[in-house]
Amino acid sequence: MDTVLARTIVESLARHVIAHADELTRLDQAIGDGDHGLNMKRGFEAVLGELDALAAGDTGALFSGVGRTLVMKVGGASGPLYGTLFMQLGKGWPAALDAAALHACCKAAVEAVAARGKSQTGQKTMLDVLMPVVGRLEGDEDAGALRSHAAACAQATIPMEAQRGRASFLKERSIGHMDPGARSSQLMIEAVCDVLEQTR
16 A cells, blocks of 8 residues: 555545534434544544645555544544554554555554553444454455445444443443444444545
């Protein structure tokens, strides 16, 4: 993946998240602080505003820069978590990219998010989308299959009881609502898959 493609991916996922900010807000109003959409919009608008500078280096530097911007601009828990995801992607981005290297890099990035949030799958968080989708990178699934799997994983958070974040205070009342972080993670994966399909 060259920097041109990486920039296209970052721009696409930023615009996709921004376009769904109101939906993310509604999801977060149900079980959280109600600010996830606004926070994500602010962060990715900052990414778009700095994209020329962020993309001046190689792909690893681009992803690291995106992560730093999200940490600085996105409030709540999402900024540090998504910032960690992108910074670890940038730190570990392989010089020679193949399927095995991509899987290892993405797996390390998601594990860094899990460590930062002290969370695991099954707790109604963004990890319930990120972990299983990264697991599928070990196989030869195409972008369409990954997109569908991410959507199914986000839907699967609806019957879960939240065990992390403000939603966990609601206990069983968190059941019946999609996790906002799972949805924003799904949106990012969806955008990446769209770009990859268009560039094939």
